Amino acid sequence: MPQPGEIAVIFASQRNGVDDAGYRAAADAMEALASVQPGYRGIISSRGTDGFGITISYWTDHAAALAWRDHSEHAAIRDAGRAVWYDRYQVTVSEVARSYDWERGG
Numbered sequence: 001m002p003q004p005g006e007i008a009v010i011f012a013s014q015r016n017g018v019d020d021a022g023y024r025a026a027a028d029a030m031e032a033l034a035s036v037q038p039g040y041r042g043i044i045s046s047r048g049t050d051g052f053g054i055t056i057s058y059w060t061d062h063a064a065a066l067a068w069r070d071h072s073e074h075a076a077i078r079d080a081g082r083a084v085w086y087d088r089y090q091v092t093v094s095e096v097a098r099s100y101d102w103e104r105g106g
Contacts, residue, residue, distance in 0.1 A: 002096045006041055007059040009068075013081075013089035015051035023085045026077050033073055039064020051087075058096075065093060 002008060015023065034040055039060040047053030059065040068074060081089070 001101060002041060002058045002099045004096055004098055005061075006096045007062055007065045008094045008096055009057045009059065009065050010092040010094065011055045011057075011089060012092075013053050013055075014087045015047070015053065015085055016087045017051060018084055026080065026085075030074060030077055033071070034068060037064065037068055037071065039067070062093075 031043060034043065034057060041058035041060060043055065043057045045053065045055040057065075057068070059068065
């Protein structure tokens with residue numbers, strides 16, 4: 001659960017369906033790499049059948065989020081995404097003001 005003051009990097013993207021296997025491998029590799037970066041707090045992601053997806057990664061502070069943005073392997077995959085996998089994307093960086101969740105009890 002993100003905490004107030006942490007940073008949420010919201011990545012909304014439209015996939016084009018090209019090279020699904022390569023995309024999945026890159027996404028898995030980036031998730032694994034992000035998870036060992038200083039300041040990483042977690043990730044949630046969803047993609048619809050139309051190719052539109054949202055991924056939110058959480059970071060302890062702006063410095064950690066910027067370090068991830070500038071990581072050389074992440075930058076290389078970002079370039080590949082622009083060249084091959086995405087028709088468009090948007091990145092929004094926000095500070096968490098509050099957070100809560102709900103789950104249906106069993």
